[in-house]
Amino acid sequence: MAKAYERIADDLRGQIRTGQLQPGARLPAETKLVEQYKKSLPTIRQALSTLQAEGLIEKQHGRGNIVRKPRRLVERRNDRHQWEKDRAREPEPKRRETGATEHDTGLSVSDLVFNAEYRTTEAGPDLAQVFGVPEGTQLLERIFRTRYREEDAPFNVSHSYLLYDLAAKNPDLLDESYEPWPGGTQNQLHTVGVELDRVEERVTARPPTVEEIEDLGLTSGTAILVLRKVCIDINDRVVEVCDVTLPGDRTEMVFTTPLARW
Amino acid sequence: MAKAYERIADDLRGQIRTGQLQPGARLPAETKLVEQYKKSLPTIRQALSTLQAEGLIEKQHGRGNIVRKPRRLVERRNDRHQWEKDRAREPEPKRRETGATEHDTGLSVSDLVFNAEYRTTEAGPDLAQVFGVPEGTQLLERIFRTRYREEDAPFNVSHSYLLYDLAAKNPDLLDESYEPWPGGTQNQLHTVGVELDRVEERVTARPPTVEEIEDLGLTSGTAILVLRKVCIDINDRVVEVCDVTLPGDRTEMVFTTPLARW
DNA sequence: GAGTGGTCTAGACCACTGT
DNA sequence: CAGTGGTCTAGACCACTCC
Structure with a gap:
């Protein structure tokens, strides 16, 4: 049985990798994700923070969780x-x-x-x-x-x-x-x-x-x-x-x- | 007013940098840190996870939080x-x-x-x-x-x-x-x-x-x-x-x- | 002001490491 | 078995962004 926050992270990671969530796009609000995955807020937040650590998303206080854009090298x-x-x-x-x-x-x-x-x-x-x-x-x-x-x-x-x-x-x-x-x-x-x-x-x-x-x-x-x-x-x-x-x-x-x- | 988990992280980071906590040493148990800093467990854990992200400590399930040793290059x-x-x-x-x-x-x-x-x-x-x-x-x-x-x-x-x-x-x-x-x-x-x-x-x-x-x-x-x-x-x-x-x-x-x- | 994430608490239960 | 960290819940209140 996989851990809940991992499953959520995997799911969102997949959506980002396949392009369902485009760079620059906003993820659903954390409260929406709570409803969607039927898990508590802290669990959702843990999933999001692993994606942040991987450099896939960026958290913007008051705006939302954004899919990271590749930066100009x-x-x-x-x-x-x-x-x-x-x-x-x-x-x-x-x-x-x-x-x-x-x-x-x-x-x-x-x-x-x-x-x-x-x-x-x-x-x-x-x-x-x-x-x-x-x-x-x-x-x-x-x-x-x-x-x-x-x-x-x-x-x-x-x-x-x-x-x-x-x-x-x-x-x-x-x-x-x-x-x-x-x-x-x-x-x-x-x-x-x-x-x-x-x-x-x-x-x-x-x-x-x-x-x-x-x-x-x-x-x-x-x-x-x-x-x-x-x-x-x-x-x-x-x-x-x-x-x-x-x-x-x-x-x-x-x-x-x-x-x-x- | 600094955030609680940041103050705790800063304090522990200082102890590691000054060598009060040597590489390989175990940090106090999370429950001890709760008493010591008079903050709740999740707050303590948030502080520890920022130190982990910085590569300063390593979490070992069942053993404790260990100060990272520099690796052989x-x-x-x-x-x-x-x-x-x-x-x-x-x-x-x-x-x-x-x-x-x-x-x-x-x-x-x-x-x-x-x-x-x-x-x-x-x-x-x-x-x-x-x-x-x-x-x-x-x-x-x-x-x-x-x-x-x-x-x-x-x-x-x-x-x-x-x-x-x-x-x-x-x-x-x-x-x-x-x-x-x-x-x-x-x-x-x-x-x-x-x-x-x-x-x-x-x-x-x-x-x-x-x-x-x-x-x-x-x-x-x-x-x-x-x-x-x-x-x-x-x-x-x-x-x-x-x-x-x-x-x-x-x-x-x-x-x-x-x-x-x- | 509505919507969103950030911080923090209190507490339950599980899982791993050692003796 | 004792000690330790890992996972998860429910809910309060604060702070930032944007209209």
């Missing part, structure tokens, strides 16, 4: 790194034209709103290990948020870390008011004599924390992609570590791996 | 593709030694259990578009599952698609009893005259469906990584499409992007 390609490296030594007017995110998304600079915040921190055990420096080493931490001009929530929050002593060679790099910096971090590193050899990106996924739900404007029933980007220069030194949080339901990361010919 | 590196290409033309004994997953994880063949299932399907709109063939074109679908010998659930389920006509050039490729095929798919493609030029991987994240919770042995409160790998040969033809489902709490994907020198 933002691509994030790994060829952005080479593209950014090529740009890093261009003259400023050219660098100013567009940034890496615009390169990925095909949007223009004016479609996106960019926000930066700088501060200094000390390396904890985790970052100290990645940089290969002692714990407590001073770091420049930079927090970036990118969002569409017409939307409230950013689709990208990243925390970038640079060795403070390295960044301080060019005092302009310590000043957040220069952001958005034309040419991005690779240009900034170029001004202190750094050339990148490779970028290593590590990706995992997990459910969002409450803070991330706030920050990224998620509804519950989504996952987040956690990306750690490590930039390594031609002397095999780690010169930047960047932790990026991306909403899983609107981000598609594209990694192209070229292979040597036989 | 399995790495999946993109240099596996070049590694596999290099192997593809080696003699069979060498190919038989280890596979790409063992290369990633540093485990030996005997630590892993591999399972394959072949069948034929027709290309739906999605796959037809990626392959650049008409809908209904016959495909060979191969379902692979990989798991640790000591564990029940696989950490990797993938659906690989090949053009049937291409695979049929070597009848051995149609027979699942040859799996695990030494040298992997790139060697198989080699036997029908295909050389890969590049691999394109697209990654998103989302909450698991009920089926995936079953298949991958997940507890609720985890996310899955969805990866689509597209293999493109030196004539710019799509020769394999592979959809991979990975549990987000035990997988770390590593992508290294080498950059050209200035």
Whole structure:
């Protein structure tokens, strides 16, 4: 004998998958479902909350339970790194034209709103290990948020870390008011004599924390992609570590791996 | 005035984050929490279920609510593709030694259990578009599952698609009893005259469906990584499409992007 | 103001895990 | 068998959305 809330969830899930309930459509009111399935309200609500956790519906207080629409995906390609490296030594007017995110998304600079915040921190055990420096080493931490001009929530929050002593060679790099910096971090590193050899990106996924739900404007029933980007220069030194949080339901990361010919 | 279940969740979350409640520890019984917070059982349970959704605790019927332990990560590196290409033309004994997953994880063949299932399907709109063939074109679908010998659930389920006509050039490729095929798919493609030029991987994240919770042995409160790998040969033809489902709490994907020198 | 979901209570009974 | 979480009910009142 199947559990009541599971049967109800299965039934509604089926209606959504087969398209009987279209994306954007409102489900019957919870009180209607009570009559329909002859079960109590809390049972109905439990069924609905499992559908919410699966990302199939969205609960809107005062409006109803809505079938989720697939969201438009933002691509994030790994060829952005080479593209950014090529740009890093261009003259400023050219660098100013567009940034890496615009390169990925095909949007223009004016479609996106960019926000930066700088501060200094000390390396904890985790970052100290990645940089290969002692714990407590001073770091420049930079927090970036990118969002569409017409939307409230950013689709990208990243925390970038640079060795403070390295960044301080060019005092302009310590000043957040220069952001958005034309040419991005690779240009900034170029001004202190750094050339990148490779970028290593590590990706995992997990459910969002409450803070991330706030920050990224998620509804519950989504996952987040956690990306750690490590930039390594031609002397095999780690010169930047960047932790990026991306909403899983609107981000598609594209990694192209070229292979040597036989 | 904060909601009661939120205050309780915040309080418990704090205890977990600060380490007052260690991973693996049991929370007080729900009835104890009722006394402690002077709230009704359903309210307590609502607080606990938000913690479960965040992946912080795991509910074990009859035992208690347990603080989740971080899981051991399995790495999946993109240099596996070049590694596999290099192997593809080696003699069979060498190919038989280890596979790409063992290369990633540093485990030996005997630590892993591999399972394959072949069948034929027709290309739906999605796959037809990626392959650049008409809908209904016959495909060979191969379902692979990989798991640790000591564990029940696989950490990797993938659906690989090949053009049937291409695979049929070597009848051995149609027979699942040859799996695990030494040298992997790139060697198989080699036997029908295909050389890969590049691999394109697209990654998103989302909450698991009920089926995936079953298949991958997940507890609720985890996310899955969805990866689509597209293999493109030196004539710019799509020769394999592979959809991979990975549990987000035990997988770390590593992508290294080498950059050209200035 | 009508309709809808959100929060919370009090309590009954079932099912699983351990000893 | 004791202890624990899982399922379900019936009903009160609050908060948001939209007309």
